[in-house]
Amino acid sequence: MGTAEYERGSKRLAAVTGSAGQKVVDGLRNISPDFGRYIVEFAYGEIHSRPGLTMQQRQLITIAALTALGNAQPQLKIHIAAAIHTGVKRDEIIEAIIQMAVYAGFPATLNGLSAAQEVFTASGL
Amino acid sequence: MGTAEYERGSKRLAAVTGSAGQKVVDGLRNISPDFGRYIVEFAYGEIHSRPGLTMQQRQLITIAALTALGNAQPQLKIHIAAAIHTGVKRDEIIEAIIQMAVYAGFPATLNGLSAAQEVFTASGL
């Protein structure tokens, strides 16, 4: 992966997450700058930049998946904030998390809603 | 839960899955008809009938979540077929599954794509 993917990824990361994604990348400086580069180049420069789904759709499915998995709360919060940043409505986020009760159980939804409430409060929603 | 939820759920189940969902419910006849009723009344009469997300959005997040969890292939196939039935595009389904590579790993995506291919072939897509 090279410069083109990195530039495309950087733009996409900012478009999706504001400054939050770049902070994650910067936080990897001492432990693995390469992994920060993969986030930019692969996760955002390739996957999130693909056509076929909007940024908003991509955030919604990510929120659903991370709620269902239930083992990545820091990332779930970042993607809830990113969803808000890209214009996904508060209610759409809540609905995606509620639906996971059917597919991953009530505790998954409870912990997802708790993450959402924390992010909403921090965002003044 | 009573008659109103059951009727609303039955209609929603048919709208979302065609006849496939009802076949699952019927298949529970000998083991637990009550659980079939919960699928109709709670999963479809309550959760899938909520406003805030379209049927198509609900299918897409379900496909993402089941791909990420990776332990419910029969249900993943049913929801891929249901997504097609509700008008989700082939490419949107594929994109949702591909995005899971970032959030749940490449094997999750590979097994999700394999489920999709099977359903697409059966649907003539």
Place this chain on the structure above:
Amino acid sequence: MGTAEYERGSKRLAAVTGSAGQKVVDGLRNISPDFGRYIVEFAYGEIHSRPGLTMQQRQLITIAALTALGNAQPQLKIHIAAAIHTGVKRDEIIEAIIQMAVYAGFPATLNGLSAAQEVFTASGL
């Protein structure tokens, strides 16, 4: 779901969890009162109210499952406290968690025992 399920669920929630379950429901007031209602009506008014297993048996299998899944510590603690509240013995809870070492690994049991110890200490056990 309607009044009958809600009333049955409320009673069951109190019988199983004391006041702890209602606190969870109340805590959802600002984010999703509907999901609080589903906890009462579906989880407790339907599932936990079913015949065939005692309240104590239902708590024990819930503790086992949440220990095995390992991604829902807040709910695990609530159900350990609820198990005590319904009369499940301290040793039965510990045994259920220990058995999960065979089915979900030693870390699952270690984190389950840690949750149990916290709840036991808070309960003066």
Place this chain on the structure above:
Amino acid sequence: MGTAEYERGSKRLAAVTGSAGQKVVDGLRNISPDFGRYIVEFAYGEIHSRPGLTMQQRQLITIAALTALGNAQPQLKIHIAAAIHTGVKRDEIIEAIIQMAVYAGFPATLNGLSAAQEVFTASGL
């Protein structure tokens, strides 16, 4: 681990699973007889032989946990058969699996019920 644990484990394995558990142990002959020994000595000679829970309770929590995890269908079937063998009632098994819908989602319960139906049919239940 030595002779005493092995003998106690062998008896417990037979008491819990009939001949099915020993078949699993025998099936490991070519790949890892040691792991077969650990099943006998540790899983059954230690854990399943502990006081505090009955054999029936141990089967029920195992069924719940394997249903919730959803990634060990062969073992789930063996433990459903073992539950029947130890005298757990058909309905108790079904109830334990249904309750997992609340804690691990509807697909987990559907796949658990499907395993149960297969075992019940093979057992003439």
Place this chain on the structure above:
Amino acid sequence: MGTAEYERGSKRLAAVTGSAGQKVVDGLRNISPDFGRYIVEFAYGEIHSRPGLTMQQRQLITIAALTALGNAQPQLKIHIAAAIHTGVKRDEIIEAIIQMAVYAGFPATLNGLSAAQEVFTASGL
């Protein structure tokens, strides 16, 4: 990602998996050739090509992780075969799978050993 990563990834894929990995990539032709490209460029051209661990070490940790996750049997088999192909010893593979009993439970190990036995038999080991 571009030509350099693709070429490096292709070589690495062949070095690690023989022809098996390329078959997976080819099998994606009709559903998502792009995802096949990501396997080559990112998974093998980037991650598997990194210094710091040998090919053999990378196969062993992949086998351990897929055994522990327990929801990706097709990929587990491919990586067991790849481990053999890169010179990992039969016993090292078995040991890695056995150790997962402690960290992910006995069913994970049983299903991992079953995958290994199938691959060993097919490889004449």
Place this chain on the structure above:
Amino acid sequence: MGTAEYERGSKRLAAVTGSAGQKVVDGLRNISPDFGRYIVEFAYGEIHSRPGLTMQQRQLITIAALTALGNAQPQLKIHIAAAIHTGVKRDEIIEAIIQMAVYAGFPATLNGLSAAQEVFTASGL
């Protein structure tokens, strides 16, 4: 399991984890000393004492598996510290965690790197 396994396990526990493992065992004193004994006798006296893989290899596959599972951060940190204690290099640990991005997703790797950074800092690495 008896004296021989306990002694072998105690030595192995110390060799692998320094004093950290014994602290975990001691911490179980009030909740389940038996489970502490199983850690010593079975996990270390049996599994970790097996030939076929070095202590260093066993730590690396454990780190990979716990990173992939993503639901056992306290144990992941202990095993990262143990890996350092047994002579696994800082870079090998980081590489094992990075590789999990392919097999379990980027959030698993991010949370694994975060655990590693915490342990490295505490160890002055």
